Amino acid sequence: xxxxxxxxxxxxxxxxxxxxxxxxxxxxxxxxxxxxxxxxxxxxxxxxxxxxxxxxxxxxxxxxxxxxxxxxxxxxxxxxxxxxxxxxxxxxxxxxxxxxxxxxxxxxxxxxx
Amino acid sequence: xxxxxxxxxxxxxxxxxxxxxxxxxxxxxxxxxxxxxxxxxxxxxxxxxxxxxxxxxxxxxxxxxxxxxxxxxxxxxxxxxxxxxxxxxxxxxxxxxxxxxxxxxxxxxxxxx
Numbered sequence: 001x002x003x004x005x006x007x008x009x010x011x012x013x014x015x016x017x018x019x020x021x022x023x024x025x026x027x028x029x030x031x032x033x034x035x036x037x038x039x040x041x042x043x044x045x046x047x048x049x050x051x052x053x054x055x056x057x058x059x060x061x062x063x064x065x066x067x068x069x070x071x072x073x074x075x076x077x078x079x080x081x082x083x084x085x086x087x088x089x090x091x092x093x094x095x096x097x098x099x100x101x102x103x104x105x106x107x108x109x110x111x112x113x
Numbered sequence: 114x115x116x117x118x119x120x121x122x123x124x125x126x127x128x129x130x131x132x133x134x135x136x137x138x139x140x141x142x143x144x145x146x147x148x149x150x151x152x153x154x155x156x157x158x159x160x161x162x163x164x165x166x167x168x169x170x171x172x173x174x175x176x177x178x179x180x181x182x183x184x185x186x187x188x189x190x191x192x193x194x195x196x197x198x199x200x201x202x203x204x205x206x207x208x209x210x211x212x213x214x215x216x217x218x219x220x221x222x223x224x225x226x
Contacts, residue, residue, distance in 0.1 A: 044216040088156055101148055102214060104158035
């Protein structure tokens with residue numbers, strides 16, 4: 001069966017510090033991968049998605065970047081965090097074709113102080 | 114652009130009763146998928162049910178069913194025999210063909226003993 005991992009689970013970082021959040025998927029190959037951000041009490045905002053190694057699409061301009069160095073690894077990064085980067089970050093995967101549901105990881109709660 | 118409306122920010126239901134969570138969507142694409150997710154306080158997003166835009170019958174998954182009214186662009190989630198563990202945020206999402214998921218703002222459901 002497929003599983004998706006995210007770490008760390010929680011993170012507190014000062015403004016201006018770098019960020020690296022990692023997401024890995026097991027039990028499937030060539031998944032579509034997604035990064036979402038969820039502000040407190042709000043819905044999900046799609047940040048990035050990837051249909052293959054090295055292929056990244058950005059949905060909104062922001063202070064963040066994403067990379068996919070391996071088929072089942074998706075990384076969210078920032079060189080300098082802003083206060084507005086605080087939120088709950090969720091990674092998700094889906095099978096590559098059709099109306100396939102997205103399966104989500106446990107999330108990372110990021111607080112920027 | 115796609116848009117999802119969930120008009121009920123909060124709902125209460127008595128244990129063992131049924132509850133309907135509303136969802137309307139706005140898409141010009143003729144082909145799309147509709148999804149419902151549950152997010153308990155732990156933060157993880159749990160896939161509940163899927164409805165394709167060309168499906169003739171309403172989707173059902175255990176205690177969950179989807180009241181799909183295509184002409185009205187409505188995809189309400191019905192939870193039968195509510196349980197205390199159903200207390201969570203519920204998100205509706207639309208997935209137009211060839212595009213990405215768009216999530217609604219969510220409805221917080223509280224099940225009362």
